[in-house]
Amino acid sequence: MRVASAILLLAVAACAEAPKAPDPVAPEFVAVIPAADGHVGAVVVRTGGRESVLDKAYLARRLAADGTIAFTPISAADVTLAFAATIEALPGRPASFTLYFLEGKDELTPASRVEMEKVFAELKRRPAPDIVVIGHTDTVGTISSNDKLSLARAERMRELMVELGIAAGRIQAAGRGERELLVATDDNTSEPRNRRVEISVR
Amino acid sequence: MRKLWIFLCALAFAASAAAAEIGQVKVAKGAVQVERSGQRVAATVGMPVHATDVLVTGADGSVGVTFSDNSLVSVGPNSVFAIDKYRFDSTTHAGEFEGSLRKGKLAAVSGKMVKQSPESMRIRTPSSVMAVRGTEFVVQVDEPVAPARATY
Numbered sequence: 001m002r003v004a005s006a007i008l009l010l011a012v013a014a015c016a017e018a019p020k021a022p023d024p025v026a027p028e029f030v031a032v033i034p035a036a037d038g039h040v041g042a043v044v045v046r047t048g049g050r051e052s053v054l055d056k057a058y059l060a061r062r063l064a065a066d067g068t069i070a071f072t073p074i075s076a077a078d079v080t081l082a083f084a085a086t087i088e089a090l091p092g093r094p095a096s097f098t099l100y101f102l103e104g105k106d107e108l109t110p111a112s113r114v115e116m117e118k119v120f121a122e123l124k125r126r127p128a129p130d131i132v133v134i135g136h137t138d139t140v141g142t143i144s145s146n147d148k149l150s151l152a153r154a155e156r157m158r159e160l161m162v163e164l165g166i167a168a169g170r171i172q173a174a175g176r177g178e179r180e181l182l183v184a185t186d187d188n189t190s191e192p193r194n195r196r197v198e199i200s201v202r
Numbered sequence: 203m204r205k206l207w208i209f210l211c212a213l214a215f216a217a218s219a220a221a222a223e224i225g226q227v228k229v230a231k232g233a234v235q236v237e238r239s240g241q242r243v244a245a246t247v248g249m250p251v252h253a254t255d256v257l258v259t260g261a262d263g264s265v266g267v268t269f270s271d272n273s274l275v276s277v278g279p280n281s282v283f284a285i286d287k288y289r290f291d292s293t294t295h296a297g298e299f300e301g302s303l304r305k306g307k308l309a310a311v312s313g314k315m316v317k318q319s320p321e322s323m324r325i326r327t328p329s330s331v332m333a334v335r336g337t338e339f340v341v342q343v344d345e346p347v348a349p350a351r352a353t354y
Contacts, residue, residue: 026305026328029342041312041337044321047330054339063329065347083340086278086307089264091228093311094272128248130226132270132292147293174292202228202268 024065031060031074036093094202095122098182099157100192108160116164122201123166131171131201133157138194139178139187151175157197224288225251225269229276233260253288257281259306271297273313273323281306286326290315302326308341310334 034040034057042055050069052061060074080087097119099112108116123129135154137146154173162168183193227236227249234245237256245257251267259265259281266276271290277283282304290297297315303325312334315322321333327343 024346026346027344028327028329029340030330030332031340033338033340035311035338039337042335043337043339044333044335045330046333055335079340082342083278083307083309085231085264086276086309086340089229089231089266089276089278090309090311091266091268091274091276093274094268126228128226128228130268134292151293172292176293176295179294200272202272 025063025067027065028063029060030054031058031079033057033076033079091202092126094200097122097199097201099197099199100195101153101197119199119201120164126201129170129201131161131166131199133161133171133173134198134200135173135175136180136182136194136196136198137178138191139181139185139189141188143177146177147175149175150177153195153197157199161199222252223250223270224253224285224290225267225273227251227265228268229264229266231264232262232279234258234263234265251285253285256284269299269313271295271299271313271315273299273315274311275301276309277303278307278309281308283308294318297322299323300326303341303343304328305343305345309338310341311338312336 032054040057045052058074062070100109133154135150137150158171158173181194185191227245230245235242235258236245257277264278284302287300295314295318316336320335323334325332
């Protein structure tokens with residue numbers, strides 16, 4: 001009887017020693033890297049109920065196959081090494097140009113004509129460029145009328161660029177209305193610097 | 203009349219195709235395929251990207267996409283990245299971008315929608331969700347490793 005008890009205890013102990021391993025997870029790694037201008041934002045990582053905020057340059061979070069999470073900074077050199085082919089494949093950052101029309105005319109200001117040359121130079125630098133022309137207004141008028149006006153300005157610029165030889169299919173027009181003022185003003189304020197068209201080449 | 207009908211159908215198809223474009227392939231190196239409606243085509247520079255496309259790269263492959271809100275995403279070798287959901291309003295900048303890195307490597311630069319509403323861009327991995335608050339970041343997902351089993 002005593003022997004049987006001992007055997008039973010041993011069997012229980014053996015079972016306790018070999019708990020069922022949790023299902024392995026796909027190990028993962030995430031790191032925040034600074035932008036070209038040094039800016040660092042944040043990535044919030046959620047795994048199950050656990051949440052971590054990565055908000056420092058080169059702060060990395062690793063999830064191991066056994067489900068444990070570790071935070072370790074990684075060097076810029078190690079990121080470059082591990083992600084060389086991936087980072088190299090990032091498309092070129094979009095380039096932005098701002099153009100102004102002569103008041104009440106379809107014609108660009110002399111300074112904007114010079115700026116337009118830069119747009120063409122940028123287009124030549126990119127392998128498959130596309131353009132977004134974004135119209136902006138000042139705060140005179142209602143939001144909906146400014147949405148329409150800004151889009152009309154962008155469409156007019158789009159036509160101008162097509163006349164200058166850019167394939168129509170490569171240019172899109174968008175209107176931001178008075179949502180993105182270059183110069184902050186009160187409502188219903190005439191401000192020529194806000195009546196502009198932005199050209200994003202990407 | 204029949205010709206007109208065919209023309210209208212073609213026009214409608216072209217319009218829907220144009221509407222579905224959410225970005226463009228700007229960089230494609232080595233073996234890169236785009237899985238769309240169950241078919242795989244080789245990715246080429248300048249090719250439009252649609253919502254629900256899946257990018258698949260081989261051992262020497264990498265691909266970079268610029269999205270309509272200026273989000274940039276690149277995928278490294280031996281990777282699978284699915285675009286689950288994408289919408290962006292170019293007037294209000296409201297939008298939503300959900301993608302899944304099933305395996306491999308990804309680098310991303312968030313765009314205008316995240317500037318407008320943080321965490322509107324989310325990248326999933328098999329275990330986690332990464333909500334982006336305006337930044338550049340890299341992600342890697344390895345194959346799950348089964349625990350070593352003794353064999354007798």
